[in-house]
Amino acid sequence: MRKVTAFNLFAIVLGIVFLYLPIVVLVVYSFNASRLVAVWGGWSTQWYAELAGDAAILSAASISLRVAFVSASLATFLGTLAAVALVRFGRFRGRLLFASMIYAPLVMPEVITGLSLLLLFVALAVDRGFWTVVIAHTTMAACFVTVVVQSRLVDFDMSLEEAAMDLGAPPLRTFLTITLPLILPAIAAAWMLAFALSLDDLVIASFTTGPGATTLPIRIYSQVRLGVKPEINAVCSIFIAVVCVAVLTASLVAKLTAARGAPTRL
Amino acid sequence: MIDAKRRTPETSLARKLVLALPYAWLLLFFLVPFLIVLKISLSQSAIAQPPYAPVLDFAAGWRGIARFFAGLSFDNYRLLGSDALYLLSYVKSLEIAAFATLLLLAIGYPIAYAMARTPRRVQAVLVVLVVLPFWTSFLIRIYAWMNILQRDGLLNKALLALHIVREPPVWLATDTAIYIGIVYSYLPFMVLPLYAVLEKLDQSLLEAAADLGCPRWKAFWLVTLPLSSPGIVAGVLLCFIPIVGEFVIPDLLGGSNAPMIGQTIWTEFFGNKDWPAASAVAVALVCILVTPIVLFQHQAMRASEKS
Numbered sequence: 001m002r003k004v005t006a007f008n009l010f011a012i013v014l015g016i017v018f019l020y021l022p023i024v025v026l027v028v029y030s031f032n033a034s035r036l037v038a039v040w041g042g043w044s045t046q047w048y049a050e051l052a053g054d055a056a057i058l059s060a061a062s063i064s065l066r067v068a069f070v071s072a073s074l075a076t077f078l079g080t081l082a083a084v085a086l087v088r089f090g091r092f093r094g095r096l097l098f099a100s101m102i103y104a105p106l107v108m109p110e111v112i113t114g115l116s117l118l119l120l121f122v123a124l125a126v127d128r129g130f131w132t133v134v135i136a137h138t139t140m141a142a143c144f145v146t147v148v149v150q151s152r153l154v155d156f157d158m159s160l161e162e163a164a165m166d167l168g169a170p171p172l173r174t175f176l177t178i179t180l181p182l183i184l185p186a187i188a189a190a191w192m193l194a195f196a197l198s199l200d201d202l203v204i205a206s207f208t209t210g211p212g213a214t215t216l217p218i219r220i221y222s223q224v225r226l227g228v229k230p231e232i233n234a235v236c237s238i239f240i241a242v243v244c245v246a247v248l249t250a251s252l253v254a255k256l257t258a259a260r261g262a263p264t265r266l
Numbered sequence: 267m268i269d270a271k272r273r274t275p276e277t278s279l280a281r282k283l284v285l286a287l288p289y290a291w292l293l294l295f296f297l298v299p300f301l302i303v304l305k306i307s308l309s310q311s312a313i314a315q316p317p318y319a320p321v322l323d324f325a326a327g328w329r330g331i332a333r334f335f336a337g338l339s340f341d342n343y344r345l346l347g348s349d350a351l352y353l354l355s356y357v358k359s360l361e362i363a364a365f366a367t368l369l370l371l372a373i374g375y376p377i378a379y380a381m382a383r384t385p386r387r388v389q390a391v392l393v394v395l396v397v398l399p400f401w402t403s404f405l406i407r408i409y410a411w412m413n414i415l416q417r418d419g420l421l422n423k424a425l426l427a428l429h430i431v432r433e434p435p436v437w438l439a440t441d442t443a444i445y446i447g448i449v450y451s452y453l454p455f456m457v458l459p460l461y462a463v464l465e466k467l468d469q470s471l472l473e474a475a476a477d478l479g480c481p482r483w484k485a486f487w488l489v490t491l492p493l494s495s496p497g498i499v500a501g502v503l504l505c506f507i508p509i510v511g512e513f514v515i516p517d518l519l520g521g522s523n524a525p526m527i528g529q530t531i532w533t534e535f536f537g538n539k540d541w542p543a544a545s546a547v548a549v550a551l552v553c554i555l556v557t558p559i560v561l562f563q564h565q566a567m568r569a570s571e572k573s
Contacts, residue, residue: 008380012392015377019399019453022410025420029413082288089285098285101292103563107503109511109555111528112548115535116299119545122316123302139295142288147566172280200403203513203528207535217405224409224518228416236406243401251394 023240030233047234057235060219064199067130067215071137072194078138079145079194080187084175086146087153105143113140114207121208128210136208137201141194148193152186185254192250196243300552307545308338318541342546352530352547356554359527362441362516363509366448370505371498373449374456378497379490381457382464389465393458400454408447408518415443415519443519444526448509456501463497464490496565503562507555527551 030048034041051057082102085092105113117136121128160182164174180187202217209218216235223232309318346352381392399407414420415437422434437443467490475485513528520526525533527547534544552559 005383007376008383011376011380012384015373015380015453015457016392016395018450019396022407022414022450023399023402026406026410026413078288078291081284082292085285085288089281092285094289098289098292099567100563101296103566104559105296106566107507107555107559107562109508109513109528109551111511111513111531112300112303112552115531115544115548116303117295119302119306119541120295120299135295139291142291146288196401200405202405217403220405220409221514224405224412228409228413232409233413236403236409239406240402243403244398247398247401248394 026233027237027240030230030237032230035230047230050231051234054231057219060214060216063130063213064216067133067137068195068198071134071141071198072191074134074138075141075145075194076187076191079142079190080149082142082146083149083153087150102143102146105140106147110201110203114204117204118207128208129213132208132210133205133213133215136204137198140201140204141197144193144197145190148190149183149186152183156183192246303545303548306542307342307549308340309542310339310341311540311542316541317539342542343550345543346546346550355525355527355530358524359510362444362448362526363506366445366509367502367506369445369449370452370456371502374453374460374501378457378460378464381461382467393461396454396457404451405514407451408515411443411447411450412438412518415446438519439521441520444516447515447519448512451515452505452509455504459500459504460494460497463494467493500565503558503565507558507562510555511551
């Protein structure tokens, strides 16, 4: 029997308060009528209204969303292939190098990833902009996708595939009709993770971006360096709201499909 | 399993493609860029486009390649060793990363431990609650702390109202603010691996210890802590390595007097336009991080092969 002691309750409550208090403060102050952040001037939505007319922020947001969508899709594709290779291909030549290149970017400081990619683009004399940021984010996110999909593939019930192949399905068709649908939840989760990583990234994007491809974090960063502003609080609050709705919906959907899928999987 | 007997030419081509696509991508966009950094770190800064020399000139044939190798030098690394600015920022980065990781462990362990002791239903909710802030932007979470830590921010208001301080203390642009930002941002990375291990811990071991008269603190010390060591190693590595190269947190919350190494690379590159120096700083940073990175890889690979 698990019993929650006073100490455990205290640790959890304090931890959750610590994690959420700053975010709550940020959101509350985005509704502050006063321009001075220190003074509470009553509730108001004026900063949100002002945001709607801020073309620079809006275009940065649209660029960020497009970069995130394209790079998450590419990263999911490449990362899933890499996961299949790592889990299913056994020992092949160059496996150590391959695995190293998968795991190293997970822990490589962003400053170095950004710097090295920029130097590559300079060496190749590529014009920097939308696509260089997409390439950089794909490279960074693909490794996270691999780890997520790999963990699902590893505890995959092989007998399902064997059954399909015993019944005469060729391997490729088996993969597409049996394996892929079953690992789809992991692939979806990996896509979301890649999307969020791309949307979040400031450092790598700063190195690899060019004229006309200012992402939202770069725009926010250049404003934030000058100090706290209510408009930025409003942008951040919208961002947080969108993310919370997306993550909660995703985990609910995952839970529902898991609940429905559980008997068939057993 | 795709076994060898059934392999047709069609599937073997598919197999090759499955491996070749991500392999080629990672070679081109991860390994080659790093080799370029290595090469430029051995070059000289120059007022040119690109701003370094020598540039590998294949058009000049063998002579061009020979000239290229003759032009390489270790000057940038000598500079790293002799300039106190670089040494200080390495020391500062390692110091902050080590101390912050210890703090994270001290704060994260009780939370993970408590989470693992709650009923199953609550556990699922708590995991979502711990992960959720991770999905909101890193930058936003640091910015949220700027709101709180500024001179007339919420923290100082609370301290003044409670008569704990008379004058509002300065929080922003101090190391304390850096620690707060790091602990806040990396807490999920410490809590989740610890929780994953603690949640699987066999309760009957603790019951056995209790039945044999072992006090609870001693059972924790002799049973729980050693059994949770894989989680501790994972959490420490997941936090320590990225914190050393952290840029955003010290840049927004820290002062300008003693930069961390990520900031040094950034300023060398964007501010001083000294690409060779920035590359040398980056290569040296990777060398420092090689041991923990290899440890991390080893653990990640073992974890994936075990299951």
